[in-house]
Structures are given as C-alpha cells and as structure tokens.
Amino acid sequence: MLSPRFLIFLVVGAAVSGLGCNRDLGECNLDGTTDEGRPIEGPAAFDLAFREVDGLPMYEGQALIQTSCGAGQFCHAPAAERADRFGVPAGLNFDLDLACTDASVDSTCSDIQPCDGTTGDSAYCERLDRLDANRSKLGTWAGQSIQEIRAGTMPPGEAGRNVRDTRTWLRADGSTLPEIGSSEAREIIRNWLACASPVVARTEFAPTAQLELTPCPTVEGETCVYSGPGGTLPDPTWSSIYASLIFSSCLTCHAPANTNMDQNPENPGGFIPGGASAAGLAALDLSGSDLTDTSNWASESHAAVFEAPPSANGMCAGNALLVDPDDAAGSLMIQKLRAVQTCGDEMPPAGGVQTISNSVIDVVEQWINLGAPND
Secondary structure, rough: OOHHHHHHHHHHHHOOOHHHHHHOOOOOOOOOEOOOOEEEEOOOOOOOEOOOOOEEEEEHHHHHHHHHHOOOOOOOOOOOHHHHHHOOOOOOOOOOOOOOOOOHHHOOOOOOOOOOOOOOHHHHHHHHHHHHHHHHHHHHHHHHHHHHHHHHOHHHHHHHHHHHOOOOEEEEOOOOOOOOOOOOHHHHHHHHOOOOOOOOOOOOOOOOHHHOOOOOOOOOOOOOOOOOOOOOOOOOHHHHOOOOOHHHHHOOOOOOOOOEEOOOOOOOOOOOOOOOOOOHHHOOOOOOOOOOOOOOOOHHHHHEEEEEOOOOOOOOOOOOEEOOOOOOOOOHHHHHHHHOOOOOOOOOOOOOOOOOOHHHHHHHHHHHHOOOOOO
C-alpha cells in the first residue's frame, strides 16, 4: 500500500485526471505525453530546474512560485512575521522549499528515519508535514493564484520585486528559467498547478555527474532528486564572495529598494536586489554609492563588515565583530551563515537552519583567515 506522502509528492495520473475541468487551470500535461504516448507541446509538470549557485533541484513551477512568493523568508512564508509578510494574511503560506538537502549543508539531514510514529516524528517528518500543508494551501488557492499572476497583480508591484530570489535557475539543457512575468512562466505555473503542484521534497549531492537530476532513494515515499551541476565555488577574495554569495543571498535585505536596471556587465539580468527588510538595511547596508551600476559595490561595502561591530539597531549589538580578521570562527558573519549564532537570526533567514553550503562558507572562512582583504 502506498504511503500518504507517496500520494502527496508523487502525483499519479488518476489523481489529476479531473483537474482539467477547472477553467482557470486548464488541462494537465503531467509528463509531456498523452496516455497513448504522443508528445504534448508545452511545459510538463515534472520538468526540472536547478539553482545555478548550488544545484538545488525543483520542478519548474515549484521554483517559480518559491522564488517569487517570498523565497521562504517573506510574504507567503511561515517564517515571515509582521511587516515581513507585506500584507499577506497570516497562515496563507506557499513556502515550497525542500524539507532536506544534503547533510553537508544541513546536518539535521544526516540521519533521516521513516515517519512511522512509533518514536515521535523527527525534524524531517515535521518539515515534510509543513511542505505538504503549504502545498495543499496553494492548491486551495490555485485558481485565484493563476488569475492574479496572469493579471500581473501577483507578485505585487514593488513589494514583489523586493522580496524575489534573484538566484538563477537553469534547465538541464542549460537554458534559463523564464521570469515570473513572462507568458512562458505563466504557462509553466498554470500547468504545474493543474497537475496538483508536485514538489521535490529532498535532495542529495549526486555521487556521479551521470546521476545529476535523477531520482535518489526515498525514505518516506517523498520525491527525492539528486542535485544538479551547481555553480563553481567562489575564490577566497571579497570581490568573488560578494558576486557569488552576497549579491544573490544578502542584498535582498541588506540593500535599499532599487528599480534601476543594473549597468554592471557581470549582472546580465539587470535586476538590483534590495528593499525587502527595513530592519535588515538599518542593521547592515552592503550596497554601494551608484544605484545604477553595482560594479563597485563589493569594494565599497567592504568597510561595512571588516572589523565592524554589529549595529546598535540590530539584535547583536555588543557581540562579536561581523568580520574579525584572522578569526573566522569568532566572526559573526560565519556564525550566522552556519546558524550557530548566539544572537539574532541565521543568515539568510530560514527558520533556524543553515542554508548556505559548507563548501561556500569554507571559502568565506578562508578569506577571513587570510586577513579579510578588500580584494
């Protein structure tokens, strides 16, 4: 007998065959073919994308919703509270982040046990339940969600722009996942919702390149997919760390709102993140002086962290230096990246878990232990 979570995460044709009658969602293209094996044009619900920076896999619709509806930190995220919800009613949560990644990224994923209820549910089982609840909530609002996405009212204007996750998502063929406002992205989301919004629930680093983006062993019948190729590690220099980590994962909160298109040729998308958290900006500004060109933001922001005490506006005033040269373990930046801080939240915020891979944090530590130069 199939477990409930198998039915939740691995959507079968019988479960979605009646969804085509929803006039807002239309027909479900589950896997790219009809029952007779004929190909169907357009996106399939099980088309995979992976995050360029770390290879994290998601279904294309899952990735578009996750990056555009708060990225697990704002708006439709359970971790978002008060102003961070940007007016979204409490409980209206669509956070579809994976329940577990590789144990080298999240140590709580090192010993995952089946959720049989005999010894109490583990943290992983609780995360699976939360993912299921958020996915079910999205299913309830699927028709209205696609209407608002088509109308351009979701994500909503500047607020939606400020909270979006700017990290690049790639398909297996190397092409980039389209922007949420495009007609292609709307069709991907429509079809994914029509197929009952299947989700990747867990990932592990692929043991070989041949296994990337293929199924990995499941624990509770959830969908597990090996990570994608991912990106290359940054060099142990501030400019490289800024480009690969700070820009994509930190400026959302630690930079002002900015509607300009970036003239920096190293930012081909042109989007300049920032403006998602007034408190985060008050505590630490990692942007630069030119609001139309981020080319010099790395060198200009170095002083904000180098031998800098935490801001009096934040929760860590009086604690360790943000970056203490030659003492990576004692630097608040590293403590927050590893989610072992004794004040405030981990960075980026994710409800008490580390979200940046150890391999990337190791590079930041190496840079600090080299004296944290502005290079």
